Amino acid sequence: MKLTLKIWRQNGSQDKGKMVDYQVSDISESMSFLEMMDVLNEQIINEGGEPVAFDHDCREGICGMCSMHINGEPHGPDKGITTCQLHMRSFKDGDTITIEPFRAKAFPVIKDLMVDRSSFERIQQAGGYISVNTSGNTQDANSIPIDKHAADMAMDSATCIGCGACVASCKNASAMLFVGAKVSQYALLPQGQVEAVDRVKNMVAQMDLEGFGNCTNTGACEVECPKGISLENIARLNREYFKANVKG
Amino acid sequence: MSILDSKVPKGPLKDKWTNYKDKINLVNPANKRSIDIIVVGTGLAGGSAAATLAELGYNVKAFCYQDSPRRAHSIAAQGGINAAKNYQGDGDSTYRLFYDTIKGGDYRSREANVYRLAEVSGNIIDQCVAQGVPFARDYGGLLDNRSFGGVLVSRTFYAKGQTGQQLLLGAYSAMNRQIARGKIEMFNRHEMLDVVKINGKARGIIARNLVTGEIERHSAHAVVIATGGYGNVYFLSTNAMGSNATAAWKVHKKGAFFANPCYTQIHPTCIPRSGDYQSKLTLMSESLRNDGRIWVPKKMEDVMAIREGKKKPTDLSEEERDYYLERRYPAFGNLVPRDVASRAAKERCDAGYGVNATGEAVYLDFKSAIERYGNEQAKLHGITNASKEKITELGEEIIRAKYGNLFQMYEKIVDENPYKTPMMIYPATHYTMGGIWVDYNLMTTVEGLYCIGEANFSDHGANRLGASALMQGLADGYFILPYTIGDYLSHEIRTGKIPTNTPEFDEAEKAVTDQINAFINNKGTHSVDYFHKKLGKVMWDKCGMSRNATDLKEAIQEIKAIREEFYKEVKVPGKANEMNPELEKAGRVADFLELGELFAKDALMREESCGGHFREESVELDGEQEGEAKRNDAEFAFVAAWEYKGEPSDAVLHKEQLEFNDIELKQRSYK
Structure with missing residues (x-):
């Protein structure tokens, strides 16, 4: 198929940036979206231009590195996938595709379609862990039985890949789903109880400091999350936060 | 007499690690605060090592090329992690995990290292559960297991099909705790481009800030390479797009021997x-x-x-x-x-x-x-x-x-x-068993330079069993390196801060800058990928699932020709002092083009079939095993460690003879 691509080009964080049109042809429908971008970049290089910078790594939907707003949606039109898992069979010959970086104040553009998500790092550093040293002397793994349903729910929360689609899709650029997923994982496990109060307070404080907005329950994040992290995680975050403040 | 000393402790196999730990030198907590360690790579091995070393009190500087340590390619491991817990009561034991790993590796790994791996495997599961890793459980609330290839017990722990992700996020959380405490200084979007040696010891690295293009100097008392495997030498592999061998190859060029490059795993x-x-x-x-x-x-x-x-x-x-x-x-x-x-x-x-x-x-x-x-x-x-x-x-x-x-x-x-x-x-x-040669301490042939996880050669012989990569990465990082590196660092307590304004750093930085400028100024005609694909095709066709002398000799010539063409004709757009993904790729492919040749040379030398290395000339001709791979223990029961001497074709072979005292060498039979 032949496609018209409208791509955001921005040379560095200080540059103003603009949309630029490109034409690509001979795109096969079994190509992935990023393979289509590879074809475009090869074409740009051969024509003497500068290829489009975009983040990507594992190309199997798990590392969370790829981003991109495609036709107005983070990770493009299909549900439950990252950009690297999007295939060109979702488009048709002659389509015009608009490709922009994730947009949020807390995710400044580095170049073209690449954004800086280090705000997520700082939130995790504020409390996204259980304080247990590596000693080899922790108790036996089976000494605390954990209800299978709780373990499964913790796993569902823990599958967050930290891509930032939730923030990019939210009109408030809220990171509540991202933070809620981590808080939930530990809240559902006995190992996470000891530090529950400090964890939720610190992570929420950092989230606010980074300039993410609040949640107004529109649920766009849940719809766009490539891993299907549910709004329950935000509800649990609110409960944990409330509990923590009551406890002091 | 080989110049390679594996430094395996004396004594019975099952007591080696315990005795070793009892006798090594320790560094007191106050002194740890004045010792710096660089860890390159933040996958399971690097992430767990960085976290543990920081917990112990060392100052850690960690580097990854991604925008977060959580994105390292360990995250993509799906199936599980082995541990000899015997929770299923199906006859598992440390010895059996050791035996399965040696046999699965086709008797080409070092006994003592593998036994130690099996020994600490159970601790990994305990540690991860304590960190909040949500492993799969049964209805009674206990941990569930599944079975993997090459074994007859169920010893694999898992978290759906995302075990690597959950274990990595566990190590990442442990790192985050130390980053928050200031014990780990994290350098995201940084790529190591060379190691710096002073008086024969690894004392730092040259890294490029991938966002600004700035070349940086970092010094330390020891350097740990945990940068994964070199599967992308094939262009197409299950590795991440950015997975590369540059750090490993650069240390090889600075004196670390490269072992068994031809042992690669083609996943079925x-x-x-x-x-x-x-x-x-x-x-x-x-x-x-x-x-x-x-x-x-x-x-x-x-x-x-x-x-x-x-x-x-x-x-x-x-x-x-x-x-x-x-x-x-x-x-x-x-x-x-x-x-x-x-x-x-x-x-x-x-x-x-x-x-x-x-x-x-x-x-x-x-x-x-x-x-x-x-x-x-x-x-x-x-x-x-x-x-x-x-x-x-x-x-x-x-x-x-x-x-x-x-x-x-x-x-x-x-x-x-x-x-x-x-x-x-x-x-x-999928995976490369070969890698930087290390001794029992996980130290390379360069003093103070360590190599852990997939990047080293040590535990999987000629073939890795499923669910053992995660086990090795975490064993090295959480439980082995933190002991062995301490023994070395106990001699560094009086060294003081390593300055970076020395001729050694000047020289290393100049070499890095020169190569970058050469790429940017080259007026070539083809993109980096063009050459990478060409290399990949030669590797897959002639050094792939089955190999023979004729093909391998051709491959050596062809790779050399591609390399020469690459330096003449590669086209790298953009500038050096900016975010430039094509420039990053050019440096990585340059290294693959050398590594690929050494790979073929190693495969040609090893005139036997073992594990992932199948030589068409070496098969069983009759009997029950007709057509199966034929190992040659009399002549090839050694680790092939290559010393860099300029061109890959000049590399010098050193042999570490493998001794099997606790296990009988047998043909692998799965019939």
């Missing part, structure tokens, strides 16, 4: 390639072989009918299917080790029985498992006379619970529903 269950534009291959976890049965049609006419779309795989009756693994290896069946399964698939496809248009695909079928689980569930739910549809529905639910995300991933890529029609799979490059 990957999604077949579909076209020339393809950028990477996707793995389907080996755990699928617990329930999936692998087959091709028995009759060539059915193969043709399937390829032409006249027949569907589901049209073929049981009698018309050749479950070739079950036929050839009745004892292990679909759970033979990876190298055996991959070669068997290639054998059938080479014979013309491949089931897709390219002729390079076999089926992985879940029909029997769906029926089996369906019947079991019907009984559990008290449904008598369940209809076929009901049984299928119940069975599919179980399969979905076990492998749902893998099935979804397959469907997204191939656009077929694997619950209804068998998956198509074909082998792809």
Whole structure:
């Protein structure tokens, strides 16, 4: 198929940036979206231009590195996938595709379609862990039985890949789903109880400091999350936060 | 006498590690605060090492090329992690895990290292559970296990099909705790481009800030390389796009020997390639072989009918299917080790029985498992006379619970529903057993330079068993390196801060800058990928699943020619002092172009078949094992460690003879 691509080009964080049109042809429908971008970049290089910078790594939907707003949606039109898992069979010959970086104040553009998500790092550093040293002397793994349903729910929360689609899709650029997923994982496990109060307070404080907005329950994040992290995680975050403040 | 000293402690195998730990020198907590360690790479090995070293009190500087340590490619490991816990009471033990690993590695790994790995495996699970890793559990609340290839027990712990992700996030959380405390200084979007040696010791690195293009100097009392494998030398592999061998290759050029580069693992269950534009291959976890049965049609006419779309795989009756693994290896069946399964698939496809248009695909079928689980569930739910549809529905639910995300991933890529029609799979490059040579302390042949995880050569011999990579990465990082590096650093307490304004740093930085400028100023005609693809094709065609002397000799010449053309004709757009992904790729491919040649040279030297290295000249000619790989223990029971001497063709071979005192060398039989 032949496609018209409208791509955001921005040379560095200080540059103003603009949309630029490109034409690509001979795109096969079994190509992935990023393979289509590879074809475009090869074409740009051969024509003497500068290829489009975009983040990507594992190309199997798990590392969370790829981003991109495609036709107005983070990770493009299909549900439950990252950009690297999007295939060109979702488009048709002659389509015009608009490709922009994730947009949020807390995710400044580095170049073209690449954004800086280090705000997520700082939130995790504020409390996204259980304080247990590596000693080899922790108790036996089976000494605390954990209800299978709780373990499964913790796993569902823990599958967050930290891509930032939730923030990019939210009109408030809220990171509540991202933070809620981590808080939930530990809240559902006995190992996470000891530090529950400090964890939720610190992570929420950092989230606010980074300039993410609040949640107004529109649920766009849940719809766009490539891993299907549910709004329950935000509800649990609110409960944990409330509990923590009551406890002091 | 070899110049290689493995430094394996004396004494009985099972006491070596305990005795070693009792006798090593320690660094007191106050002194640890004045010692710096650089860790390059933040996957399971690097992440766990950085966190643990920081917990101990050292000052750690950690580097990764991604925008977060959480994105390292360990995250993509699906199936699980082995540990000799024997929770299932099925006869597992430290010795058995050790034995399976040595045998699975085709007797080409070092006994003492492997035993230690098996010994600490249980601690890893304890540690991860304490960190909040949500492993799969059964209804009683205890940890669940599954089975992997090459073994007869269930010792694999898992978190759905995302075990690597959960373990990495565990290590990442441990790192975050130390970053918050200021004990780890994290350098995201940084790439190590050389190691700096002062008086023979590793004392720092030269790194490039990938956002600004700035070249930085970092010093330390020890440097740890944890940068993973070199599978991307094939261009197409299951590795991440950015996975590269640059750090490993640069330390090799500075004196670290490179061991067994020809030992690569071609994983049997990957999604077949579909076209020339393809950028990477996707793995389907080996755990699928617990329930999936692998087959091709028995009759060539059915193969043709399937390829032409006249027949569907589901049209073929049981009698018309050749479950070739079950036929050839009745004892292990679909759970033979990876190298055996991959070669068997290639054998059938080479014979013309491949089931897709390219002729390079076999089926992985879940029909029997769906029926089996369906019947079991019907009984559990008290449904008598369940209809076929009901049984299928119940069975599919179980399969979905076990492998749902893998099935979804397959469907997204191939656009077929694997619950209804068998998956198509074909082998792809996945893991590299070879790597930087290390001694028992995980130190390379350069003092103060350590190498852990996939980047080293030590534990998997010529073939790695499933679910053992995660085990090794975390064992090295959490439980082994923190001891062994302390012994070395106990001699560094009086050294003081290492300055970076020395001639050694000047020289290393200049070499890095010169290479970058050469790429940027080269007025070439082809992109970096053009050369990478060319290299990949030579590697796959001539150094792939089966190898012979003629092909390997050709490969050496061809790779050299591609390398020469690369330096003349490569075109790198953009500037040096900015975010420039093409420049990053150019440096990585330059290193692959050297490594690839050493790889072929090593494969040519090793005139035996062992594990993932299959030489067509070395097969069993008769008896029960006819056609199977033939090892040559008399001449090749050694580790091939190569010393850099300029061109890869000039590399000098050093042999570390492997001694097996606690295990009898036998031909691997999975029949």
